[in-house]
Amino acid sequence: MKPMEGDEVPLRINTFTLIPNQKYRRSCRHLQSKKDGDRLENFHIQYNCGYFQIIPVEIFHKVLCYLSGLLFKRCTLLLPTKERLKFVQNQLLKNPCFRMGGCTMLAQCSGFACFGMLLQTLIAGWDELECHRVFNFLSEGANLPRKMQSVVCSRPGATRKLELQIRLFYRRVLLDHWEHQCDIAFWLTRILKPWPMVNQARLLYLLYGPMSISDGQIHWHHMTQIPASEDSIKGLAAAVRLLHENAKEWTADDIFTLLEELAGFPQEWLLENSARLLICCGNNMCFTFLANKAVNGRLNELATLIVFLSLVCEKDGYCMDWTVKMVHRICKVIASNESRWNFLQAIEKVFARVTMDMIESLMFSGMEEDEGVTYNMYNMVNAQAEFHKEVMLRAFSNILT
Structure with a gap:
């Protein structure tokens, strides 16, 4: 890579x-x-x-x-x-x-x-x-x-x-021809800034969300219904990162709000797709977004995102060590030892809850849904195993070398 x-x-x-x-x-x-x-x-x-x-x-x-x-x-x-x-x-x-x-x-x-x-x-x-x-x-x-x-x-x-x-x-006409990222950011800012944040997220999806090549139809509900491929989400991620890195008119809080609004339009995205969007936005932006949740005490939301970041790493072929390092960095910005412990416990509880939800779904789903549910549960169990393997490798590195 x-x-x-x-x-x-x-x-x-x-x-x-x-x-x-x-x-x-x-x-x-x-x-x-x-x-x-x-x-x-x-x-x-x-x-x-x-x-x-x-x-x-x-x-x-x-x-x-x-x-x-x-x-x-x-x-x-x-x-x-x-x-x-x-x-x-x-x-x-x-x-x-x-x-x-x-x-x-x-x-x-x-x-x-x-x-x-x-x-x-x-x-x-x-x-x-x-x-x-x-x-x-x-x-x-x-x-x-x-x-x-x-x-x-x-x-x-x-x-x-x-x-x-x-x-x-x-x-x-305005966005796809420029070689320099700052030029694209300038024109994209002109398009988005006159609108309230909720409409900015909608317009960003309109411009860079997945679209059918055959009939030009924008897939508005794609992120809310099925796990999205990296190709269908990286255009949105690239646009958000572009604004974050090149446009002086956007603050960090603006970008965080834009991401929150984007992942809630037109309804709440699947958590896997929200996690994939963060990974595609790049390491620095992903950490900044998650650290902001940690500083504001939103530890349960944060733990849920960590679990689904692990799932995306497993499904998309990323190294699980990246997720564990991300957790380690986030723990450093959490103020108290008690809050850090609560955060780590919350991650384990989310792993258990999501796995149980998948088992129940498999038990009560129809035959046509079995394959998809089984595949998701397979990946989640593997993600949990890989995550804990990396945690143990870091914990016992002194006696393994």
Whole structure:
């Protein structure tokens, strides 16, 4: 496993990358190999829809690779920001594929991605004040405040088409093209900060939560119903960590509240998924979140999370030694010996209670549920055994070496 920068992480069997490396890069002016040409043609074939469908691949190739927005930037170099944005509105936004609700095949259309690359080239090097103006211009031009209000006031999934439009517009136009994390954090902060914290969590899920590739439907209840895969949760974790590490407008308490709200939307997540989210957020952030609970005396919640962190380590192939080290670090921030003892006892009680709940569920479940319940109980028993093995290794290390 490749370690995260400045971060200790649990070892695992398979490679795990926290921040996805999916970036849209402008190609250089001269293609050096047939491989690049083939890749661009495949991009055209796979994503080209809407008005782009009638453009021959050679012209599409030239627009993206040779012009790329730089020509537009140079042509408008002497214009003030307001005039440049007017030009964008009067010229670029005439293309329906660059507008919200303008394309009938939104999920497959490359219009937003192309608009995002052009916009990134245009505003590269602009200061924050000018970028604020760009965000306000885009929001007002697309009537985004009203559309987002409609989404956050509706039942999750009730406005599927609008949810998809908002997600793809923000992701493809403002968020996915930047190479530097601080730039992504700036735009994500602009999107989230105008809203109350509960809506910030909902919008973060809207932008980075799991989504069906086939129909563009956001899986709002995925985290509340079934154990989520690492792939379906790491986008959310990467976004939260991004805000924590790169955005000066977010305090530690803001991030903790955001995590709490996120894990409670649209209903309470499965504890396994909450634990997996914390692990994907990285070692430092995970410890800070758990230590905050310890300082505030929420020891039973903390013990429950430790048990499910152990379960995730067992299921996802992380080293259980990481969980034991985490418990050791947390004990150091708990004020009294009595509270530390209560915390350790609570962990054992949670292990016993969760195991008994699984046994009862297995006894009374139908045949169709047996396989899933048995698999969960198998992993929980193994997690408990591995956890205690690591505890004993640390306790008796002096006589074992």
